Amino acid sequence: GQNIDQPTEMTATEGAIVQINCTYQTSGFNGLFWYQQHAGEAPTFLSYNVLDGLEEKGRFSSFLSRSKGYSYLLLKELQMKDSASYLCAAMDSNYQLIWGAGTKLIIKP
């Protein structure tokens, strides 16, 4: 079957770095997405990886290893506004997104 695993909740300190891991098993693979979702709001796109390696976008970076079925989202210089849920989603062979349950990130001052 198809499955996405990510931690339920993580806590980090303002100004620090946090890494949110995601492992996936899908029927075929056409890329890995990370979305941010603040409480009560819709998800917003953060990153997309389809090749192995690290993609950097300002304070946020995303890494993919296709052979390991593994990705992580790295958030640097954490700010209070980064408190949100982070959703990992893998695209299968039919170009459908398989979603993880999300990781709730709590930032403490």
Added chain:
Amino acid sequence: SQTIHQWPATLVQPVGSPLSLECTVEGTSNPNLYWYRQAAGRGLQLLFYSVGIGQISSEVPQNLSASRPQDRQFILSSKKLLLSDSGFYLCAWSVEAGGYNEQFFGPGTRLTVL
């Protein structure tokens, strides 16, 4: 630029009542359209997706249905709501470009069934 609208933003309905949620997209043609449901503290569950007018694929058996009467309009319906239908309903659109299929979400409808 593209925008996606959903309404209403919140809805409280009694068990057994009908439901109609509407989603419209502006600024793009022939988008893929999606309906998701998100229970409190949970991930996104794909309910329906559509690749064109009148073409609807259902991902899970349920008492919900979807229709796409126009290219950029997607409607989620139910004849009789259940308590378990409560949740956050999200409409999304995408346009495939060489396999890249980023989905853009509407603001969502929070449905409470009492």
